[in-house]
Amino acid sequence: MPFNFENFINNSKLEYTKEIVGIDTFLSSLGFHYFSNVQLNNKHITFNSISLVLEVSCNLDLLELLSHFNTGRWGNSGTEESPLQHALEILNTKNKYNIDIEELTFFLNDTSIVIKRIYDKSIPTQLNDILKQIAFNYVFLTRGLTQKPYEIFVPIFEDSFENMEANEDQINTAPKTYSEFWGIYLDKDDEASIYDVLKNTYVSGDLEFLSE
Template structure:
């Protein structure tokens, strides 16, 4: 059977457009822990991994943010791991592809 390029591309597209399981919970948790609005701007999907591009818009100025950070209210969940790291690990476990953050932008 000869190689059919069109079938290969169509099968690859269905694989690359799969949704990320648990992405809504991931974004909501980050919203809560970082007092912000988190938006998934883009995702780059390769053969065995998904790279996320996230934008975090926080309605605080830098001094307010640092004051909340120093009192363990901003970006703290009472555990050794940051909420971002913990939620990313949970998201990674829910999906069959490795998930990582390629780009993370904070707007204050």
Template sequence: MGLDLHCPITLLELLAQFNKGIWGSDEANTSPLKSSYTELTCQNHIEIDIEELTLTLKDTNIVIKKINNRSIVHELNHILKQLGKHYIFLTMGLTEKPYEIFVSVDEDSLQEPEPFGESSEPEVSSYYKFWGVYFESKEDAMIYDLENHKYIPADLDFYMTDED
């Protein structure tokens, strides 16, 4: 399942509300996404998962891809915390807001591909390594290294398959 949430606030407003506990948590200080997901799966007696979550804000889109089972449900609040921690770097020192943040860029896509049959299930920690960041002033996406707080040179190639 894909979710696209349209939020009539800016990235900075989202982070401010998240840090105050207004957005992203309820009275019990749990994630409303996690609570809603649990209720949905219980009522329907089927196992579903979120393949992609897009937060469409006034100034930025945040696209979060599934890494493994229920990774978005479990990690959304942690991802939002990381957005807050890296806001200065993601906005290039508050000089330019990205129009899209893609969480996460698979580290393997920055290296040589693994031989067939040797790939493994990505770990949730992959959410906190590399993000694709798109700016109006840049022709191509940039890759942000969360651990080192810097942008690294690399090509982000997204391939689309033809489905007939």
């Protein structure tokens, strides 16, 4: 059979505009568990996968959110897994291609938290641990409660900042966990600072967020 270019283009269009079965139920479930308005900001589609960019708008301050999270009143599905992980697993059972979260942003009253994917299913499986890390590091993040973070980027890649006091073999490597380096904007600083999660301290370096 001769190659039909028109059919190839039409089939490609169908692939790249495919719908996600159950997406509205997925977003509603997240909104219920996170007391938020959850929106699908974007989706990146390949032939066998879809990566979602989600925005979660929550009418809470960061400390309120962390307090409710620690007591199980917010972001709790009644199991060890996060509501995001549980809802995504259900969503994947309804679709024939792999669906994952590429980027998740929490817009709170006083700050925003941007979480980027570092490996397959890293955001849904690690979200609870990320929130626990933010809670644990809050005093250090705020420089002894003297400043407030208005943007938190989790994580940052080491090739996005320069002049860091580290060994050369540590530079230009992708983070393997979310417990390495974060980018923090504090209310009294004009530029973002680099926070070393494991050492609970800020480190010197010039941070450059790379646009996609």
